Amino acid sequence: MDWKGRDVISVRDFSKEDIEFVLKVAERLETELNEKGALDYARGKILATLFFEPSTRTRLSFESAMHRLGGSVIGFSSASSTSVKKGESLADTIKTVEQYSDVIVIRHSMEGAARLAAEVADIPVINAGDGSNQHPTQTLLDLYTIKRAFGRIDGLTIGLLGDLKYGRTVHSLAEALAFYDVELYLISPELLRMPKHIIEELQEKGVRIHETTDLEGTIPELDVLYVTRIQRERFPDEQEYLKVKGSYQVNCSVLKNAKETLKVMHPLPRVDEIHPEVDRTEHALYFRQVFSGVPVRMALLGLTLGVLEGV
Amino acid sequence: MDWKGRDVISVRDFSKEDIEFVLKVAERLETELNEKGALDYARGKILATLFFEPSTRTRLSFESAMHRLGGSVIGFSSASSTSVKKGESLADTIKTVEQYSDVIVIRHSMEGAARLAAEVADIPVINAGDGSNQHPTQTLLDLYTIKRAFGRIDGLTIGLLGDLKYGRTVHSLAEALAFYDVELYLISPELLRMPKHIIEELQEKGVRIHETTDLEGTIPELDVLYVTRIQRERFPDEQEYLKVKGSYQVNCSVLKNAKETLKVMHPLPRVDEIHPEVDRTEHALYFRQVFSGVPVRMALLGLTLGVLEGV
């Protein structure tokens, strides 16, 4: 597969082979980094992180990945000091920054911004989130986390919990999981059920789907529980929100009937959807999940830069 | 020439030999970078970028140049989080930062700030723009861009278009071009003609000068058309501004009688002085011009740091 110069805009652009390849490269890089302490595949290369919308977590993860590969980083963490204020088009900003760098990571509040950037740039562009649209590296690191924890994705029973109606993260993850032989439990309040067209699409691809509002009753079935936040603004009245919020908080009591091997994931940041008491259990996988972002992004940076010969 | 420790504050401090030397070093570094992929002349050296006034473009260009030389970067991108707020003098800030770094790049809204910084610092200081005063690396990269495109500067006919009255960029460029055997067309609305004293100075140095308000009629004469923005606030009334703006927009129709080899330049960011349709023509040199900032700044950083032996 020739990855050099390729853009990473949406998981929908990825075949199953693409995904498997990225996960394999990420695993090799993680192993090699552990053995050697420092890599220099990207020595002399420059990553430009263009965060028109702030996201410290995602920015630091990409920057860490680039440094772990031995490369350098330039960029900005909010749009406030850019030429956008002077009326410059996004296309011009991209064509300018590509003169200074070898790969661009962009985060933008506008849907489609990353695709546009990829079209005008000659160097690879990686989407770090464009509005409510796509955040492909999150999906890849979610898959990587599961694969590292279980040694496989096929055969697992996975619960997706929270706002399944609007949640970008769970939509992308569900679509990617459809490449695998998985059983999905969609656990949400009535108001926030996963859109019908996504469910049908998943079923067509052979995913076994169960919709439920009952978290505690579903727990014993699950290998993975993927938790996302439920936002107050989705509910017409406060009382309804508080009721829902209470019944979807993951704590040790909720987990008492879980398989011993159940892993709890969360894209973070969390507010109170997972009680901190879960952190100290073997179920907690969410900080390991944060870590997984680094080898996955190392793989994507290294592959699109074309510097990973021999990995 | 001994460049180690030298400050770069104004192009007026440069002799023709200085300019030629910087352009030659920049060209060698660009070639060497292309061949080797990574350089390490500045390994272990630290650039401090002090942007009291934001300028993402210029900051990223300098940071890219330092990384391309194998060095590191520290700094800030706006004054909001500095000790300036606590009442610290600029001199103290500079004398502090030079304890942490090997070369300083400063951008400041106050005219003369860079000169002051250079006076108090023991390490080299490079001016990245001080108010409406000087921005010497822009002028050097403009010259470098022309030289790389034509193989020479002597003998060219160059048009300067736009706000020639207030435009810092065109004043500095015109003064530097006076070192060469060039013919200049000064194309501007009446209200924004180049100041008489600059024109006289250029003529004394032997530059052949033509002043005109007619862009389209002048196009066929030109080897280079250097476009700058015309700002609304320069005009007493909106109607006058709109009329002028319209007649100075560079598009494919305006360029229909141009020499095939005409190159269009612009310091960027542009708003609508050059139509994006020009981007796809062989005339467009402005993104190459952005790129030229990197080797030119590599040369200046490397020379003032004294790390380019053998280049």
Next chain:
Amino acid sequence: MDWKGRDVISVRDFSKEDIEFVLKVAERLETELNEKGALDYARGKILATLFFEPSTRTRLSFESAMHRLGGSVIGFSSASSTSVKKGESLADTIKTVEQYSDVIVIRHSMEGAARLAAEVADIPVINAGDGSNQHPTQTLLDLYTIKRAFGRIDGLTIGLLGDLKYGRTVHSLAEALAFYDVELYLISPELLRMPKHIIEELQEKGVRIHETTDLEGTIPELDVLYVTRIQRERFPDEQEYLKVKGSYQVNCSVLKNAKETLKVMHPLPRVDEIHPEVDRTEHALYFRQVFSGVPVRMALLGLTLGVLEGV
């Protein structure tokens, strides 16, 4: 002594042996850096600088130290763009960032924040100031500066000038100086005398203490004069403040009866407590003091990372 993985939260956690060891390592690193120009002890390592409260000076000093060790830096310079806004706990932010880095430097407006960060993180955490509480690297660099200037700390007579009541810097320094055989002059307005319990603690440890309001009369006794700012807001009325301020400004006239070898220190930034005319005298040690932050922080970063074998 095993420093790998150790946190640096308060100077109170340090024994005299700890302090002496850090100063010795700092001196070796400074010497080695001067000889070799570039070190690579921290190659492949990543420092995360988490400045929830801005402090450009301290941040740049740590970043410079990490680069001088050959390492990389990620981070943020103010809390405005972090997930704190989304309601994330400090503990979660720390547990996230430690997945991206090898050592954390934190500055936070909340007293105890650094200690909390150290408790939740598995990687070392260095306190760069938490509210009015502790700023241990400032104290260590103060000691380092004195030791480098005099070759020793024992036997010196040191004056602490300014706001001795609220000043975090002078409290920490005084406590650390109590490990040595020193004589202290505490010079302050009545309103801002050092708290009684600190003085008693110092005396118990054998420090000879003199309290005085008279700066000029004390000058001839001193080897070191450590100046800090007196803040207007400490005074109930403006007239009182102005009187005090005037009598505590260090200028050449005040220093006329000083020992030739007297060194003046200041944690900076200064406003007008030291007149710039002092900068040009042999007494001025405050910019050298700024520089000392780099080798001291190099030592702490290198030791806690466990990468200084052989230093």
